[in-house]
Amino acid sequence: MTLYFALAIVVLVGFVLICRSITTFIHEFGHGLAALLVTDGPVSIYIGSMGDPSTSRKYQIGRLLIFHRFSFWHSRGGLCVPGYTNSLVGQFFYVLMGPIASLLLALGIAVLTLALGGHDIVIIFAFIFLSSSMYDLWVNLKPYPYSIKLADGSITFNDGQLLLLIIASRKFSPGLRKGFYLYHRQKYGEALALMEQAYAAGERQPELLSHLISLYVQTCNGEKGLALYRSEKNYFEAVPEYKFNLGIFYGMTANYDKAMTTFNSILYGQADNAMVRVNRGFTLNLMGRYQEAITDFDRALVLTGQDSYAYSNRAYAYAQLGDLPAGKADLDLALKLDPNNSYCHLTKGIIHLKEGDRQKACTSFQRAKELDPYTFSLDRYMAEACSPD
Structure with a gap:
């Protein structure tokens, strides 16, 4: 009896995992197919990742790009990146069709199963799939006001919050x-x-x-x-x-004095504001006060535990003080936290310049330019390293 109970639990858990996976899959395809109808340009669907193509298999069907990362439960969820339409009705339609698609399919399967008198196991599966889809509908359509950061650094919101934003955008x-x-x-x-x-x-x-x-x-x-x-x-x-x-x-x-006065006034009431300390340290770097900047970055890292920009800016300060090993060590930590931090590659290029290798410096600066063409002071360093002699 105990063995049968254990097997039943295993089967039930398996059904739940499979149904969650199918729900995610249908949800994102609901978004994607609706977006193909009402938007221009390519439409991308990510299954099993939040917009990270580097770990996914890529498939293309016309304008539809599908990136699939195997995960039995798709624990990292999914994402649809639509083309663009200025039609608010069109935007509302493709956002809503994600959770609606999985629910409609689950309802259809449940009705057919009951109407045709399916096996008990099929009925259980249909019930679990319907429950999964109803849960998906609730979780996604309940507005969640906090942004979701994607693999490329861009942000989005859950479906419910997106619908609210679409409604609010009528005034724009x-x-x-x-x-x-x-x-x-x-x-x-x-x-x-x-x-x-x-x-x-x-x-x-x-x-x-x-x-x-x-x-x-x-x-x-x-x-x-x-x-x-x-x-x-x-x-x-x-x-x-x-x-x-x-x-x-x-x-x-x-306007460094005004910048320092502004940051100091904020820190007077919020001494543990790590973001302000990182930016005050950035300003101190611009002023050439590198040791003071390091103190700010040290404090920011104590407060946050880890921050790519605190490490990359501290690396810059170390490099300017001539401590290249410490700068390289901080760059390694910064890149592990955020491989797309352009300031890491800016500082890496500066270190290469200090080592007398203009070619490597230029390569690092070009990489920074690819990641963020607006990286502060980058053009000046590129002119120094990449211009012909």
Whole structure:
């Protein structure tokens, strides 16, 4: 009796795992097929990963790209990256069709099984699949306001939150909606152009202002960031978090004293703010005060336990102080945490320059450029290492 019970439990658990896998598969295909109908451009489906093609098998059917990473339960979930449409109805349709597709299939199987009088095992399987699909519907359509970071560093949200964002975007112009889409796809240059057009046309929504500030940080455009901050100071000064961006813009524009004053004022009330310490350390690096910068990075790493940018910036400070082994050790740690951190490759190039190897330095700088063309001070170093003698 005990053996039969154990076998029943094993079979039941197996059914649950299989049904969860099938649910994920159908969910993402529901998104993908709907997106093919209403969007332009390629549509990518990731099964078993959150947008990481490097660990997946690739299949292509016309505009549909499928990346599959084997995982019995697909514990890392799935992802659909649609093409673009400015139709809010179209966007709503392809987002909703993910959880709806798996539920419709499960309902169809359950009805057929009961109508045709299937075997008990088939009925149990159909019930588990239906339960899995209903759970999937609930989990995905319940709005979750926190962003989900994908393998390439871009962000998305769960289906429920995306639907809320689509509804809220009715107040935006078509160009601005596309700008938000490009921003989340990390196409910062294109997104910035569209958002600046919207701003010039008179749009002043808080979402636009916050995205513009973020884009000026991402593209290292301190002058435009300061100009926007001053133009809309009534909005930005009312939100204390934006003071942090003001310090970044001061540092980018070589207003180092103002940058330090800004960061110090934040740390006076938030001494354990690791992000502020990393950026104050970055500013100290720009000022040539490398030992003080290292102190900030040390503290940030104590607070976070691990931070790729704290390590890469500390590596830069060590390199400038001539401690190349310490710099290389920090770079290794930074790259393990984030292989796409362009500042790691910038600092690696600087170390190669200090070692007298311009060719390797140029290669590192080019890699940094591929990862992030807006990496601060990168063009200056590339001109030094990559220009012909």
